[in-house]
Structures are given as C-alpha cells and as structure tokens.
Amino acid sequence: MDIVLDGVSKIVNGEKHINNITLKIESDTTNVVLGHTLAGKTSLLRLMAGLDRPTTGQIVMEGKDVTGLSVRKRSVAMVYQQFVNYPSMSVYNNIASPLKMSGLSASDIDQKVRKVAAMLHIDNLLDRLPAELSGGQQQRTAIARALVKDSELLLLDEPLVNLDYKLREELQVELQDIFKERNAIVVYTTTEPSEALMLGGNIVVLDEGRVLQTGATPYVYHHPATTRVAQVFSDPPINYLPGVVHGRVARLGQGIDIPMEGHLESVPDGKYIFGVRPNHLFLTNGSGNKAEIRTKVALAEINGSETFIHVSHGDTHLVVQEDGIHPRHIGSDLAVYVNPCNFFVYNETGHLLASPFQCE
Amino acid sequence: MNKWENNRAWLLTIPVLIIVAFSAIIPLMTVVNYSVQDIFGPGQRIFVGTEMFRSVLHDYRLRDALWRQFLFSGLVLLIEMPLGVLIALAMPKKGWSVSLALVVLALPLLIPWNTIGTIWMIFTRPDIGLFGATINNVLGIPFDHTASPIDAWITLMLMEVWHWTPLVALLAYAGLRAIPDVYYQAAKIDGASPWATFRYIQLPKMRGVLTIALLLRFMDSFLIYAEPFVLTGGGPGNSTTFLSIYLVKLAVGQFDLGTAAAFSLIYFLIVEVLCFLFYQALQNVGKGANP
Numbered sequence: 256m257d258i259v260l261d262g263v264s265k266i267v268n269g270e271k272h273i274n275n276i277t278l279k280i281e282s283d284t285t286n287v288v289l290g291h292t293l294a295g296k297t298s299l300l301r302l303m304a305g306l307d308r309p310t311t312g313q314i315v316m317e318g319k320d321v322t323g324l325s326v327r328k329r330s331v332a333m334v335y336q337q338f339v340n341y342p343s344m345s346v347y348n349n350i351a352s353p354l355k356m357s358g359l360s361a362s363d364i365d366q367k368v369r370k371v372a373a374m375l376h377i378d379n380l381l382d383r384l385p386a387e388l389s390g391g392q393q394q395r396t397a398i399a400r401a402l403v404k405d406s407e408l409l410l411l412d413e414p415l416v417n418l419d420y421k422l423r424e425e426l427q428v429e430l431q432d433i434f435k436e437r438n439a440i441v442v443y444t445t446t447e448p449s450e451a452l453m454l455g456g457n458i459v460v461l462d463e464g465r466v467l468q469t470g471a472t473p474y475v476y477h478h479p480a481t482t483r484v485a486q487v488f489s490d491p492p493i494n495y496l497p498g499v500v501h502g503r504v505a506r507l508g509q510g511i512d513i514p515m516e517g518h519l520e521s522v523p524d525g526k527y528i529f530g531v532r533p534n535h536l537f538l539t540n541g542s543g544n545k546a547e548i549r550t551k552v553a554l555a556e557i558n559g560s561e562t563f564i565h566v567s568h569g570d571t572h573l574v575v576q577e578d579g580i581h582p583r584h585i586g587s588d589l590a591v592y593v594n595p596c597n598f599f600v601y602n603e604t605g606h607l608l609a610s611p612f613q614c615e
Numbered sequence: 616m617n618k619w620e621n622n623r624a625w626l627l628t629i630p631v632l633i634i635v636a637f638s639a640i641i642p643l644m645t646v647v648n649y650s651v652q653d654i655f656g657p658g659q660r661i662f663v664g665t666e667m668f669r670s671v672l673h674d675y676r677l678r679d680a681l682w683r684q685f686l687f688s689g690l691v692l693l694i695e696m697p698l699g700v701l702i703a704l705a706m707p708k709k710g711w712s713v714s715l716a717l718v719v720l721a722l723p724l725l726i727p728w729n730t731i732g733t734i735w736m737i738f739t740r741p742d743i744g745l746f747g748a749t750i751n752n753v754l755g756i757p758f759d760h761t762a763s764p765i766d767a768w769i770t771l772m773l774m775e776v777w778h779w780t781p782l783v784a785l786l787a788y789a790g791l792r793a794i795p796d797v798y799y800q801a802a803k804i805d806g807a808s809p810w811a812t813f814r815y816i817q818l819p820k821m822r823g824v825l826t827i828a829l830l831l832r833f834m835d836s837f838l839i840y841a842e843p844f845v846l847t848g849g850g851p852g853n854s855t856t857f858l859s860i861y862l863v864k865l866a867v868g869q870f871d872l873g874t875a876a877a878f879s880l881i882y883f884l885i886v887e888v889l890c891f892l893f894y895q896a897l898q899n900v901g902k903g904a905n906p
Binding site for chain 2: 301304306326327331332333335336337339341342343344352353356
C-alpha cells in the first residue's frame, strides 16, 4: 500500500496549518517527518490518519481516494506524545482493545497480545493499571496497543519526547528493529535531527506547513537543499557566514580567507552564504584546518558529554561543538579552526550550490 | 539529634489549635456533656449516664426518621448523579454558549436555601402556584403537598434535584473538559462506540470529581433541613420529618436537650462512617480489573 497526498491543505480559523503538500509515501517504508514545533507535523499525521479532513486536495491510498473516509474504516494505528491508555483497563486489556472489534477468537487475541507485550518488554506488567506504571512503561503499552493490530499505516507523533534521555535511547533502538519487521508504512515525527538519522529511512522536512525537502534521510542530511532545511536538520543549529568569492579565494566574515578547492572549485565568483555544522568547527589546528576564525566566547552550554560553545565573530554568532566538558570564561578570546572541505555553499536566495559530502 | 531542639516550632500550631478548639472541639464536648445529663432548666440538671442514648435508640420516631432519611438520600443520589453526568455530556464544548450554560446551571446554587423552600412552596400551591395550579386545574390531577405524603415527597425530590443537580453537572463538566483530545482520537482509531468511549475514557477520567460530587451530595442531602422545614415543616403528619427536622423538634420544640444531644452524636457518627465507607468503596472502583 502506498499513500499519495495531492495538493493537500488544512486551514483552521484562517491559519494554514498545512499548506499545499504533495507527497508520495511508498509501501513498507519508514518515514521520518522532521520539523520544529508548530511546523505542522501533528496536523499532517491527523490528515493521514483520517482524523481530520483536508480543506483542499485529496489523499489517495493504493489508488483509492480516501479523502473523506472515516478513521474507523481505515487501517491505522497511532501513538501520541502523551501516554494515552484506557485508565480503568489493565495493560493486557489495553493492548487487546484494538482487537476486540476485529472478531478474532479469544485465543488468537491472547497470543497476539502476549507476543507484542514480549516484544516491548512489558509482559511482566500485564495485570497492572496504566496509573501503576512508569512513564516509559505507559508509552510501551501505548506502542504495543498500536502495534498489535497489524495496521497498514502506523503513525507515531513524537512518541519519545516525554521520556527521559536513557529511556528514549533504549526505545529508539528497539523501535528501529520493530519497524523493519513490519509490513506497514511507518510515519514518525520528531523535532530532533539525531533521532531522524538514527531511524534512517526516508525523511520529509516540514516547515510552516510546507514540505521543504524529501529523500533518503542520510542524503538529505548531506545535501540540505536550502538554508532552512539545513537549520531544521542540525542541532545545535548550523552556522552561517556570509562570504565573497573572488579569484579562487573566498573571504568570509572578518578577514577569513579560504581557498576554493575540492567541492568548492565549481562555485563561480560572487556573494554566497557559507554553512558549516557545529561539529565541524574545531578548537585545535589539525591537518586540513586551513582557516582560523577569531572569536570571543559568549556562552558555554554543557549538554551530556559535549560542550556547545556559543561564540561571536564580529556580528556573526557561531556554535562550536566540543567533546568533553570544559569550562570557558565568557568574553575570553578563542581561536576556532575549520577545514574548508566542510563548507556548504548557498546562493543568496538560500539554495544549495555545493555540498561537502564528497570530501568526507 | 536532640528531639527538643526545635521545640519552639510547636508554638506555630497554637493559632490552629485555638481555632479548632473553638469551632469544633468545645462545641462537640458541650454536646457530649449535654448528652449525659437530663436538663430541666437553668441550673437544674441531673447526671443520667447513658440513659439518653438508650432512650434515643429505642425511639421508634427516630428510627422512622432515619429510614426516611436513607430513602431520601438514596433516591436523590440515584437521580442526581446520572442526571448531572448526562447534563455535563450534553453541554456545549466551546463558544459563547458555554458561558451561558454555566451561568444558567449555577443559578439554583446561588439562591439561599430557605428562599428555595419558599419558592417551591409557592410554585406548588394548588391555588396560585404555577406548577400546582397547572397540575390541578389544567390537567385535572389532584396534587397537594400539604395534604398527601406522596405529593410532599415528589415536591421535595423535585426541589432537591432542581437545586443540586447543577453541582454534579458542573463538577462532571470540569472533569470532562480536563480529558485531552488525544484520548478521543485514540478511541476513534480503535473504532470504539460512543458508549465504549464513555465507559472506558470519560467515566474513569471523571472518577475523581464524581467521588467528590457523591460525597458532597450524600452529606448535604443527609443533613437537609431548611428546605423541607420551609416547604412542609416535616408534614403532612411525620411523612417528611427527616433527621435534622426531628432533632430540632426535640431540642427546640420539646426542650429535650439531653436526648437531642445524644441523638446529635449518633447522627454525627452515622454521617462520618457512611462517608468513610463511600470514600473507601470509590477508591477501589475500577481497580483490580484482571485480564
């Protein structure tokens, strides 16, 4: 089964939640919808599920127009950001609830419930009520409820966002395997680039209700078509430096000269925006780091086992990702090194001209 | 660590102790004191021990009033709880009509209790009351709450339901509004019927507020005084003499302070024990469901 969204818009109270999206999702694929908060991720899922009717456009599944078809008549399962379970039912009955309508025999239901519960490691909790479980266990129950009925479309709306870091990593790994075994279209929304990369598959980059770019997740990561895509698909956000190319040398920011070699060679003279991800800015002058950027430290943000150093170079704000935890004095001078082969080059309208992927 | 190191902190509890003493402990102890004496007038009293309690427990009028009270509270709860939930389910969910519905619902709750009795006394009068006159003269059914015990009960029940169902409805409505929309979406995706949505999402999610509503309504209806006092005065005969009305008759009408005090203590215990039992029972509803 495949899904085609054809010119779909959703307008609520004059606000365009979804703005003319045309999208084709192939059968048996894992699809990540990446976008910031309010990009329209949940609205898109609700339209696909059939919970909402698009204002304009149509939704076609396997060649059949299902635009106005009620959610009850579709083969859909959904997991939410909130932990949604029936409060008065045990975990067992919660997982069994989507099967009750299907007319399966009690022993078939029992077998399916136990299988999916084992897969999500909640088989020892079947007698409990949702209120007696931890957050992670509640979400496992909700995921089990969605998986148990073998629906053709499995929608997950930021399912791990309310879980703590450790549980999230655990479930990310498990979900990858579960998705692979499933004969269904999986659509998974997230705000986090790292989660998108981990799940792989295809990606839909969404921003302000529009699709910015689609493609295989690693490809889009390496070739973000516009400056906005690169911003959405980079955490901490990608750094941009304005630059002028003249005679095979680019002058960036305040007097940083880099040679236009390698993948930059094809870029003609003119004004451009040079982008570099925070993990490609270094504090040591290793091999290949041909340019030095003089900066002042504005803020050092410790994030897990990494430090994000926010620095200013003239008027430009940059973020450097450094391994380990290092205290920094605010206002002190810091030299940052960059290898020119890590630069993305965008023209002034923000479209990608050169990607550094080849040089990695 | 020395146990008495911070003993001055105890001083901070003194205001509360004083308030509780004057508002609850001293009045209660006064009642206990009355209950073991036979009082004839100022300065004329004899200690009688448990005699008052024994006489109260053997008083058939008290037992009748107690059964009447149970019947009344039971019927009131059976009508008000489901009706309140139904009203809450039918109430609008957004727009200006929400405010309108809330104001209209809250109106009966804002009227002083004896005024309610008066309103209904006039409303149901067979000669000039809108309700009473309509039933008697237009429909031709004889209806007089001052003459027929059944009519008196019907009037009281109507009044009580009219007065207090809005409270249940408002609490249930608050409970309903607190359910996130995703629960309804999940139920839709599961193909749940409206009844299943109510049974497995709305009702369990409303359990907390409905427990409170049930306790409040039970206590209030069990202690009802002002409205029947104004409307029927406990009559006709003794047919609407509830516990509070009988208690006042004993204490004020007959100046039987000792008996009334013993009765008050028993009354207090009954309410206390029943509320505890209700609460315990409701805490366990919905738990222990096995696969």
